[in-house]
Amino acid sequence: MSLPHALLGLLAVQPRSGYELTKVFEQDLGRYAWQAGHTSIYPELNRLAESGLVEVSHEGARGSRTYAVTEAGRSELRNWLLSPPRQTRVRNEPVLRMFLLSALEPADALVVLRTIAENTDASATELRKVREVDPEGPMTGAEGFGQLAAEYGLRQYEAVRDWARWAIERLERETSARPS
Template identity: 35%
Template sequence: MSIRHGLLALLEPGARYGSRLRTEFLARTGGTWPLNIGQVYTTLGRLERDGLVVQSGVDEAGRVLYALTEAGRAELRDWFTRPVQRASPPRDELAIKLVMAVGAPGVDVRQVVGAQRRHVAEALHGYVRQRADALARAHEHPEEMTRLLVLEQLVFHAEAESRWLDICEARLLRFTRAGQSGRSR
């Protein structure tokens, strides 16, 4: 998630102070992605340095307000129209763990896969339950739609990870069997 662009989007309707941006970010994402206040202010500082936001005064409580500049609005419009690139996928800790476990002395890769499968199943169950709650509430509370969209993504990611683990396990099993039959000749 681009915190940078998320904050620009939250500033589009008008000036906000840091902790309000954090609260709105968490509300929009259903609290799925933690965002600490330090990240907000560090990002605001960079946005200000890059000319995308400016300090626009203080509110009645003395909190510094930030507002979009025209360059910030242009950057936001560009972000919304630009597809998210998949050419350079992010590093995935699970993929790294599995490839390092293959051939590592004393590591049973099937146990690693099994532990992850149990974790994913629990997470998927929780996401599906939360999604049902969000669906039930979305008709009365339109803000639940943003949470619902995030939960849908989490469900699909967990389902995909579960399928990938199945494939990994099947390949490892075939590899192990092929190795054993090669040694018995």
């Protein structure tokens, strides 16, 4: 149940409407960290408002409501982020695929590994461009969010790519050394 904290965190950086929050979850946040659709977000915002952790700071056109964290909400967020990282539920399909590679014959495994290496390398290259738009921008606030995220994603991609290359090399060496 991290969704309330995710919302609290986003609203702590700047007040937003449910619709805007939905958009954020479609970007890097939902891509790397936590995914949520508007059908989860709107009810959760109402719950948070009821508990007094957020409040409607502005009502705009088309019935839009902009939410902002309250002091209680900011305190709850800080509490959560500074508390010991509890055990976490992992559910990562790409990683699962990597784990299951051993179940394939070496030739098939190599095909998959090469695809992984290519895709992650391409993604890393793309992210590097994004990062270079403003390489020395501030790390806190709305832009800093993107900076941290971009750098994290970049390093993730590079790590997976390098792992895939390492695995390919070992697998090739092994296959040629003792062919079945």
